[in-house]
Amino acid sequence: MWVKTVHGGASLLFETNQLTRHSIAMSTELIFEVVEAEEGGYCATALGHGITTQGDTLEELRTMVREAVACYFDDPASAPRLVRLHFARDEVLVP
Numbered sequence: 891m892w893v894k895t896v897h898g899g900a901s902l903l904f905e906t907n908q909l910t911r912h913s914i915a916m917s918t919e920l921i922f923e924v925v926e927a928e929e930g931g932y933c934a935t936a937l938g939h940g941i942t943t944q945g946d947t948l949e950e951l952r953t954m955v956r957e958a959v960a961c962y963f964d965d966p967a968s969a970p971r972l973v974r975l976h977f978a979r980d981e982v983l984v985p
Contacts (some may be wrong), residue, residue, distance in 0.1 A: 920970040922955055924977045951975075956978065 922934040922941075931946040934955050943958040945951030955973060963969035 891978055892977065917976060918970055919972040921974045924951065924975050926979070935977075 920939065920941075921937045923937055924932055924934045927933045927944060931944055932951045933942070933944045934951055935942045941950070941958050941962050943954040945954045952975070955971065955975065959969060959973055960966075
């Protein structure tokens with residue numbers, strides 16, 4: 891089941907699955923794939939986990955990722971110690 895919340899004017903999307911939460915709690919690193927949104931700004935999705943957020947600027951995105959992780963892990967002891975942003979960009983070449 892997915893839960894959508896609004897925090898600080900932006901939407902956060904969480905997958906509420908106890909098995910997923912348990913497997914995340916055992917991880918020390920959480921990786922977000924960051925892509926440029928078609929309508930502008932950036933979208934970040936946690937790889938293998940149910941956390942997605944967005945921001946208009948990179949600074950806002952960083953803030954939103956931190957807030958999304960803090961909201962998702964209600965117990966700070968179970969939160970990952972490291973959050974990594976992986977920027978993905980497609981480049982199309984025409985021969």
